[in-house]
Amino acid sequence: MPLALVAMRCIPGPKPSxxxxxxxxxVRAFERFETAGSIWADWDNPFDPEQVRLDGEFRAPDGSTLAMPGFYTRDFRRALVGDFEQLAPRPQPHWRVRMTPTQPxxxxxxxxxxxxxGTATTEWTAFEVEPAAPDRHGFLRRSPRDGRYLAWDDGTPYVAIGENLAWYDGRGTYAYDDWIPKLAAQGVNYVRLWMPSWAFGIEQDALGDYTNRLDRAWQLDxxxxxxxxxxxxxxxxxxxHGPFSLEANSEWESNPYNAANGGPLAAPADFFTDPAARALFExxxxxxVARWGYATHLLAWELWNEVDLVATGPAVEAWHADMARLLRVLDPYDHLVTTSLxxxxxxPLWSLPExxxxxxxxxxFPLAxxxxxxxxxxxRLQRNAHPGKPQLLGEHGADYRGPAETLALDPESIGFHHGNWIGLVGGGxxxxxxxWWDDLIDPEDLYFRFAPLARFVAGVAFDAQDFTAIRPAVAADGRNLAAYALRGESxxxxxxxxxxxxxxxxxxPGPDPEEVxxxxLTLTGLADGAWTARWIDTRTGADVAVEPVAFSGGTVVLAVPIFREDIALRFER
Known part of the structure; x- marks a missing residue:
């Protein structure tokens, strides 16, 4: 149905149509299927499902059914004027339902x-779904083979390599047109986005009414x-955290939830218990879910960034459990759910089964x-406290204060490099x-640092190895060395x-350029037999040395090639 034919009118009447x-x-399986159209009904706020509610119902070839909430929207045109994105609304707001068929x-x-x-329904209409393209693997799940790791629906393993990419600069969506291809070219397969007031946030000007933020939703599309x-x-x-925090990046004074601005909350922490605030978040x-729940590449819904900067305690835990359970009800694709501190x-949040x-x-910073x-x-502490749950070093940096402070203390981006690697071999x-993606990674052109990690893990089914994070012994005369490893079956x-x-x-001590x-390196607890040692340059991803190794007794001592800052080993049989 051409979008030019899609419109919405709001008129009073006894029954909707x-x-x-x-x-x-x-479409193909695991690709988006979308319907668009008009609703004639009487409402003040099209985002309030108590006034008007759209649901899409679907019948699959195997007889199963699926329900997906619908949403009110409008489209926009974009233009880059100077270094700033300008958005112009297209003529007609309308309604849509999006879903992803999972079988041909x-x-x-x-x-x-x-x-x-009352209730109105459209006629049942057929559409055809072809088999999935080779690069379509379904949705991301905790792996049924090893729940500490993720895999796609078809069993293809997934190991996250990437960075935070939380919001845009003045270029708006054009910034992502710049950043994302650069990341993908280096093997990146993960980013994290925020929905803040200055970027993709859809609730800012009027609580529960997203009309004036549909441009932000379109950007996120x-x-x-x-x-x-x-x-x-x-x-x-x-x-x-900022809109509800009194201690970090506070936006509480301008927050529409603040009673001083006509909102329902006397204090930020009331967000977790106030019935009106909870209903608005629901x-x-x-x-x-209606707008983005279809997405196979949506790794997880993250309820909060650093919620402990707002509040802690039983009310926060109960809120998380309730909202995660609601997502399970709303989201037919059962995307993963998390939060952060x-x-x-x-x-206790991490013990919640939800x-x-x-x-x-x-x-x-400020600790050396x-x-x-x-x-x-x-x-290790999280792994021991919550065995079996996947874990991720979701944010890291040498200095939390800003990119200038980070570069002053770490001009060679050593902390950036160290955090990337230890997040993986430490058990994430x-x-x-x-x-600092926009003010450090991009201007310093550090994208090349991701490619060696991507090559290091390529083809390794993490969920099939029963990995154990270990600290192998490593030594060289007169040098201070450390080693970290994931030991698997092969x-x-x-x-x-x-x-x-x-x-x-x-x-x-700062940078140390002296060769080691x-x-x-001593590895223990291994299966006897023939292995291959592949030493990898962590800056370029190139092989430094590849050699066959045979041993018995479960222990092998490997000669480490000459290196300066660090070196990686992929040891396989």
């Missing part, structure tokens, strides 16, 4: 519109589709920590995810570090 059509009558064959769909005056085309999965953070979740390791993923955020050993310990389901992934090569916060010669 609707017309709708498919944007395509034939003949499907059927219809709309169901519900208002206080563009970016999610762009990421999917480049094979990049997205963690979508729904609520950032409405927002419905809209998010700014501080520490111990939180939360699928554990996240760690780590910024070293060795970044790899500190993060490795934090990952992916590498560490750096911050693969060992190891990272050997010159522990004196550091970022420059006193008393850390004569190092030996």
């Amino acid at each position: 609707a017309t709708a059509g498919a944007l395509a009558e034939r 064959g003949t499907w059927e769909w219809r709309w169901v519109v519900t208002t206080p005056a 563009h970016v999610l589709a762009l990421a999917e085309r480049h094979g990049i999965a997205v963690m979508l953070c729904i609520q950032n 409405r927002r979740l419905r809209y998010l 700014a501080r520490g390791n111990a939180s 939360l699928d993923l554990v996240q760690i955020h780590h910024y070293a 920590y060795d970044i790899p050993s500190t993060i490795a310990q934090r990952l 389901f992916g590498a560490g995810m750096t911050w 693969v060992v992934l190891a990272w050997v570090q010159n522990a004196d090569h550091q970022w420059s916060l006193d008393p850390l 010669l004569g190092a030996a």
Whole structure:
């Protein structure tokens, strides 16, 4: 149905009515199928399902059914004027339903519109679904083979390599047109987006009414589709801390939830218990699922960024459990659900069965920590406290204060490099995810640092290895070395570090360019037989040395090639 024919009118009447059509009558499995149309009914707020509610109903070829909420929207035209994006609304707002068919064959769909005056349905209409394209693997899940790792529906393993890409600069969506291809060219398959007031946030000007933020939703449409085309999965953070925090990046004074601005909350922490605030967030979740729940490359819904900067305690935990359960009801594709914290390791939140993923955020400043050993310990503590749950170093950086401060203390981006690697070999389901994407990674052109990680893990089925995170012994005369590894049934992934090569916060020694010669790495607990040792340059991804190794007794001592800062080993049989 051409979009030029799609319109909406709001008129009073005793009963709603609707017309709708498919944007395509034939799609492939695991690709988006979309319908658009008009609803005639009486409402004040099209985002309030108590006033007007659209649901799409679908019949699959095997007889199963699927329901997907619909949403109100409008399209926009974009233009880049100077270095700034300008958006112009297209003429007609309208309604849509999006879904992803999961099997080939003949499907059927219809709309169901519900208002206080009654219910209207469209006729059942057929559409054809062809077999999935070779690069379509379904949705991301906790792997049934090893729940600490992720896999696609068809069993294809997934290891996250990427960074935070939370919001745009003045270029709006054009910034992502620049960043995402650069990342994809280096093997990146993960980014994290936020929905803040200054970017993709849909609730800012009027609580529960997203009319004036439909341009932001359209922007997020563009970016999610762009990421999917480049094979990049997205963690979508729904609520950032600032609007409700009194201690960090506070926007509470301008927050429409604030009673001083006519909102329902006397204090930020009331967000978790106030019935009106909870109902508004539930409405927002419905809209998010309706608009983006179809996405196969949506890795997870992240309920909060660093919620402990707002509040902690039983009310916060109960809120998370309730909202995660609601997402299970709303989202027919059962995307993963998580949240994040700014501080520490111990939180009852991570014990909630409703939360699928554990996240760690780590910024070293103002403490002069060795970044790899500190993060490795934090990952180990979480792993021991919540065995069987996937974990991710979701944010990291040498300095939380800003890119200028980070470069002043770490001009060689050693902390960035260390965090990326330890996130992976420390036991995460992916590498560490750096911050400062727009003011450091891009202007310093550090994208090349992702490619060696992507090559290091290529073809390794993490969920089939029963990996154990270990600290192998490594030594060289007169040198301070450290090693971290994942030991599996047929693969060992190891990272050997010159522990004196550091970022420059006193008393850390700073960069150490001296070559490391004569190092030996000892691996234990291995199956006897023939293995291959592939040593990899962590800056370029190139092979430094490849050699066959045979041993017995479960232990092998490997000569480490000459290196300076660090070197990686992929040991396979």
